Amino acid sequence: MHGIAVALLTEDQDHLSELQNRLEATRLGQAVFSHVGFPAGPTDSILRQLQDSRAEVVIVDVPAHGAQRAVHTIELIRATTQQIAIFANGEMNRPANIVASMRAGAGEYIDSTAGSEALLEALTRYSSARTRSVGGVGKARVFTFLGAKGGAGCTTAAVNTAVALRRLTAMWCWWTLRRSGTRHCI
Numbered sequence: 585m586h587g588i589a590v591a592l593l594t595e596d597q598d599h600l601s602e603l604q605n606r607l608e609a610t611r612l613g614q615a616v617f618s619h620v621g622f623p624a625g626p627t628d629s630i631l632r633q634l635q636d637s638r639a640e641v642v643i644v645d646v647p648a649h650g651a652q653r654a655v656h657t658i659e660l661i662r663a664t665t666q667q668i669a670i671f672a673n674g675e676m677n678r679p680a681n682i683v684a685s686m687r688a689g690a691g692e693y694i695d696s697t698a699g700s701e702a703l704l705e706a707l708t709r710y711s712s713a714r715t716r717s718v719g720g721v722g723k724a725r726v727f728t729f730l731g732a733k734g735g736a737g738c739t740t741a742a743v744n745t746a747v748a749l750r751r752l753t754a755m756w757c758w759w760t761l762r763r764s765g766t767r768h769c770i
Contacts (some may be wrong), residue, residue: 587614588707591634593657594645595621599696603643609700613641622657626664629643635665641710643703644690646674651681655688662689669710727761 590613594600597620607613608635618636622644623630634642642661646654651674658670671692672685682693692706731738 588612588711589614589616589640590615590707591615591619591637591642592637592645593619593622593630593634593642595647596645599645602646602696606700606703610704610707611637611727612711614703616655622653623660626660627659631660631664634661634668638734639668640714641671641707643667643671643673643694644685645696646672646681646685648678648681651678655681658685658688658690665714671706694717 588723590607592607592615594598594603600618600620604615604618607615613731616639618633619630620635621630626724644654644657644661654674658672660668661668669692670690671694672682672690673694674681674685675697676682676695677691687694692709694702694706727742729738729742730744
């Protein structure tokens, strides 16, 4: 199983260890980036590292007191990254923190005092929503290029289409079948 690529951001080393243990216990998420400290601005290297890690979900730890930096981090992630789900992790007895986190762009608010079950439920909801938005597992589009004779440019059109698809998504395959039986796969 591949798992969901998850990044963890907190200002407390102990909370980072707890989050990592909870994530490992779900067996659905896989930590690809962990950092103690929040980004200061849109050009902060933490945001660049977050993007380079190709995380699908970011869990931002929201402290009980002084949640403004965590809320600002959620806003920065929402403004500077694309297609990354944001989960806030904090205490459920702080409604102001929950509302601020959700308004900033968090899609889930996870109880920090709950075990790994709450995190597993949130990751399962994310996975289900992602599968529905992609159109379901196992479905693929097939593009076929046919040429009446050699030199018509079918291979060029196929390669250009494959390159364009590669820029949009990480999953693609290019096959060339020729009448002479030669096959190429990239």
